[in-house]
Amino acid sequence: MIDERLHEAVRDLDTATRRMSIPVPRQRRAAGPLQAVAAAIMVVIAIGAVWAIADGHPAEQPVGTSTVSSPDEPAEIPAVTTTTRRPGAGERYSHVPLSIAEWSVADPQSVHEAGVASLEFDPLESGGEFLVLSPVDAPISELQALSALLPQIDESTSAVAIGVFQDVWTVYRAERGDSVTACVRVGPESNPCVLLRDIGAAWTTGDRISPEPAPWIAPNGTAVVRFEDHGSTLWMIPIDDVVAFPWYFTDSAAHLTAFDAAGEIIGDHVFDPLTGPMTSPYPGPADVDLIRALTQQGSAVIAFGTDVEADTPSDVGVTPYGELRSVLLALNDGRTVPAVIVGQGDIGFAVVWLGAGPPTRIAIPDDLRADEATIVDDDMIVVTRGVAMSEVIEWWNTHVETMS
Amino acid sequence: MTAPTFTWIGIRDRIHVPQTGPLVRVYGEMRDEMLTVGTPVRFEEFYRTGYRRVYRLVWALAGPSAAEELTQDAFLRAHRNWAEVAKLDDPLQWVSRVARNLAISRFRRLGAEARALTKLDRPEPVRLAESATDVWEAVRSLPRRQREVVVLCYLEGFTRTEAAAELGVSPETVKTHLDRARASLANQLEGQP
Numbered sequence: 001m002i003d004e005r006l007h008e009a010v011r012d013l014d015t016a017t018r019r020m021s022i023p024v025p026r027q028r029r030a031a032g033p034l035q036a037v038a039a040a041i042m043v044v045i046a047i048g049a050v051w052a053i054a055d056g057h058p059a060e061q062p063v064g065t066s067t068v069s070s071p072d073e074p075a076e077i078p079a080v081t082t083t084t085r086r087p088g089a090g091e092r093y094s095h096v097p098l099s100i101a102e103w104s105v106a107d108p109q110s111v112h113e114a115g116v117a118s119l120e121f122d123p124l125e126s127g128g129e130f131l132v133l134s135p136v137d138a139p140i141s142e143l144q145a146l147s148a149l150l151p152q153i154d155e156s157t158s159a160v161a162i163g164v165f166q167d168v169w170t171v172y173r174a175e176r177g178d179s180v181t182a183c184v185r186v187g188p189e190s191n192p193c194v195l196l197r198d199i200g201a202a203w204t205t206g207d208r209i210s211p212e213p214a215p216w217i218a219p220n221g222t223a224v225v226r227f228e229d230h231g232s233t234l235w236m237i238p239i240d241d242v243v244a245f246p247w248y249f250t251d252s253a254a255h256l257t258a259f260d261a262a263g264e265i266i267g268d269h270v271f272d273p274l275t276g277p278m279t280s281p282y283p284g285p286a287d288v289d290l291i292r293a294l295t296q297q298g299s300a301v302i303a304f305g306t307d308v309e310a311d312t313p314s315d316v317g318v319t320p321y322g323e324l325r326s327v328l329l330a331l332n333d334g335r336t337v338p339a340v341i342v343g344q345g346d347i348g349f350a351v352v353w354l355g356a357g358p359p360t361r362i363a364i365p366d367d368l369r370a371d372e373a374t375i376v377d378d379d380m381i382v383v384t385r386g387v388a389m390s391e392v393i394e395w396w397n398t399h400v401e402t403m404s
Numbered sequence: 405m406t407a408p409t410f411t412w413i414g415i416r417d418r419i420h421v422p423q424t425g426p427l428v429r430v431y432g433e434m435r436d437e438m439l440t441v442g443t444p445v446r447f448e449e450f451y452r453t454g455y456r457r458v459y460r461l462v463w464a465l466a467g468p469s470a471a472e473e474l475t476q477d478a479f480l481r482a483h484r485n486w487a488e489v490a491k492l493d494d495p496l497q498w499v500s501r502v503a504r505n506l507a508i509s510r511f512r513r514l515g516a517e518a519r520a521l522t523k524l525d526r527p528e529p530v531r532l533a534e535s536a537t538d539v540w541e542a543v544r545s546l547p548r549r550q551r552e553v554v555v556l557c558y559l560e561g562f563t564r565t566e567a568a569a570e571l572g573v574s575p576e577t578v579k580t581h582l583d584r585a586r587a588s589l590a591n592q593l594e595g596q597p
Contacts, residue, residue: 002590006558009539012532013559017460020529022452023472 447486451479454496458503463530464555466507467544472529478503500560501570504552542592543585550585553578 458478463471482489482499489495532540543554549571556567557578564582568575 001594002586005535005539005593006554006589009532009536010559012536013460013464013530013540016530016532017456017463020456020459022455023476
């Protein structure tokens with residue numbers, strides 16, 4: 001019966017598409033008010049970029065804001081280094097997921113202005129809402145100030161952040177307790193409208209004080225790393241002396257933080273894809289040594305941020321998925337390494353166990369479930385929506401524990 | 405040298421160059437390239453003859469609002485790589501795969517964008533019977549892999565083996581996803597478990 005309905009739906013779609021006219025590539029539309037605003041923003045960015053470049057700063061540095069660092073200061077993104085330290089008192093990894101359902105900004109100009117207002121805004125004195133200009137390359141001083149503000153936000157507090165990626169400004173609004181699920185994108189000039197986007201995002205900090213044990217600390221006391229998207233927890237990983245590797249694929253610095261079983265930070269690592277060994281946004285052969293070095297600090301590496309998708313067939317082999325496999329193979333002299341990749345389409349990220357040996361168990365909270373489909377391979381599983389975690393655990397137990 | 409201690413993560417923005425911008429950009433780029441680069445007529449013929457097939461595929465996977473943009477985007481990529489793509493045995497298969505990847509990887513984000521774009525009153529070029537619309541909406545609600553195997557096996561007419569090769573999985577995996585998809589669709593559309 002369902003076969004019949006599917007075939008009928010296919011026939012119907014066939015017929016409808018045969019009747020449709022094929023669009024001819026059009027001219028760009030004339031710029032409207034939004035485009036004008038966006039163009040104005042771009043001018044601000046461009047001016048700032050020129051200014052930044054002239055002063056030896058990366059063009060991605062935030063510009064046109066009252067909080068941008070002095071051009072006389074050295075570049076904020078450090079060269080590739082690895083530092084390992086024992087945590088200071090009270091240092092813990094924290095994760096503040098933020099979210100809203102749907103939100104739009106009617107007036108991009110006001111958003112822009114609001115963004116410029118930035119960190120001066122005290123959430124507690126302003127009805128619980130604050131605006132933050134937080135481009136991805138924001139000076140660390142700004143981000144530290146932001147991180148200092150975040151713990152003060154209660155459950156009802158909304159937060160707005162503006163991210164700048166290339167020439168697109170993204171305005172996020174979120175409420176604590178969930179992940180960011182909507183934003184407004186302003187610019188570039190061809191943007192005809194304010195777009196609502198379904199953007200998964202999260203706040204994270206590698207060095208923030210949490211007064212209480214974080215919820216990602218499992219009841220048995222084992223530290224776990226949690227990554228959330230769209231309000232749902234995708235993965236919780238117990239970390240017994242492992243290195244957590246939040247591998248954020250950006251054209252700015254990537255940030256690695258290592259935690260021990262108590263959730264204490266044991267190391268920070270920041271590297272710049274432009275100057276460091278990570279020459280592409282994806283892990284490549286140049287990163288193998290780095291990863292290998294890191295695995296020697298712990299029993300495993302957990303890599304977040306790996307995109308498991310390929311946009312074009314020609315990308316196959318150099319996609320994150322392919323590169324990830326290459327890294328895995330290289331690290332193990334050609335022997336396939338068990339890995340679990342947790343991904344959600346284009347924002348997929350990987351959870352990879354490497355090093356001395358895989359963990360022997362995965363502690364999964366009762367309420368945890370993966371969120372999309374699954375690809376099961378002999379040596380790798382990609383978990384996305386619709387897969388019970390029990391299946392993952394079963395796969396893990398079958399394929400990983402037997403190899404350890 | 406101090407390592408950053410706080411990072412704002414805008415995951416999607418940071419992973420993707422915003423190539424799924426508004427329609428006008430895609431159209432504009434394609435047109436500009438055609439005019440300035442001097443695209444061979446052959447590509448335009450390829451575009452005309454293949455457009456509907458790719459559109460149909462994207463429509464099934466990503467929905468009406470995103471179909472046109474992603475179809476254009478897929479062809480735009482072919483256009484940019486036309487010297488290589490044209491040498492392939494089946495360039496349209498290449499474009500279809502690109503379109504499918506685009507549709508899948510951007511499905512969720514475009515869901516939200518589509519709602520916004522819909523408000524622009526853009527005409528929907530394809531109108532289906534209500535029952536067919538229900539079916540495709542149900543298909544689009546399936547998990548990614550299930551959605552893909554349904555579209556490949558039913559819409560594209562692939563065998564399980566062909567679909568497996570296309571997706572880089574085993575035929576058994578395709579069968580598993582297909583079975584799950586059918587069960588899910590039956591449950592959604594016919595109330596059957």
